[in-house]
Amino acid sequence: MSPTILALVVTHNRKNLLKECLNCLLGQNHPVDRILVIDNASTDGTQGMVAQQFPQVEYVRLSENLGAAGGFHHGLAIARELDYDWIWLLDDDAHPKPDSLQKLVNGLERALCLGKTPDLLLSHLVWLDGRTHPMGIPWPDLRRPLLLLRAWKHRLVPIRFGTYASMLVSQVAARKYPLPTKEYFLWNDDLEYSGRILRRGLGFLVKDSLVVHKTRNPFSSAISSTDEQFYLEARNRAWLVRSDAFGPLGKAFWVLNSLGVFLARLRVRGWRGIHIIAKGWLEGFRNPPPANH
Structure with missing residues (x-):
């Protein structure tokens, strides 16, 4: 039986990127069962755009900008109370290929064939020019060398942490582990959240699930920030x-x-x-x- 999947997207003042992201989600070969947008108090017309162009999308507007950490904290608090098998976390600038979700589901099936039930799956992030995105390279789980070898043949890599750009979290793990720490506000909250799940849980990078992460440059935006x-x-x-x-x-x-x-x-x-x-x-x-x- 095909797993049910809720897509959760957090956005702030990037309605054009969000529009492209939502179109990508609605165009998936493996349909998304529900889409939830958490808007961090955008002032660029995001609310009107979603209402007019995506009436099938559930939209929640926060009263203030809580940052990515607060947005995913709030969104996961909603999502883990709903009856879906998996929650697909995405930034608004993470744009899946049409078969990205299907590849993730196929990766889940390959993981189960290995005798492993993952808590988390990641897509392979690429930048605008198609190269692997340096900010989206997860750390392999070096604690499991034999699994690393076995999983490689199935186009999977056991990982230790990952980013929200395309992270599929099982409902079981979402309910078992604490929500993302909202006080992080911006940067590194996804590494801590996934790291907390994967310290005792199991996750894989699905190498053939591609998502274009449309950051301004392929390296950390923090370097040139205020x-x-x-x-x-x-x-x-x-x-x-x-x-x-x-x-x-x-x-x-x-x-x-x-x-x-x-x-x-x-x-x-x-x-x-x-x-x-x-x-x-x-x-x-x-x-x-x-x-x-």
């Missing part, structure tokens, strides 16, 4: 390091990864950028976000 925004990047990375979503190996990875991001930021901003990095990093260790229950 100081106010990069403060969140630095703080949230400290939260990642101290999160129980990752063990010692994962924490070491995020420390080294963060060092690389901070050095890239300093190349752009010069040494005057060190203040924001230090402020966010130290704040993240001093004051962790509230626990989700």
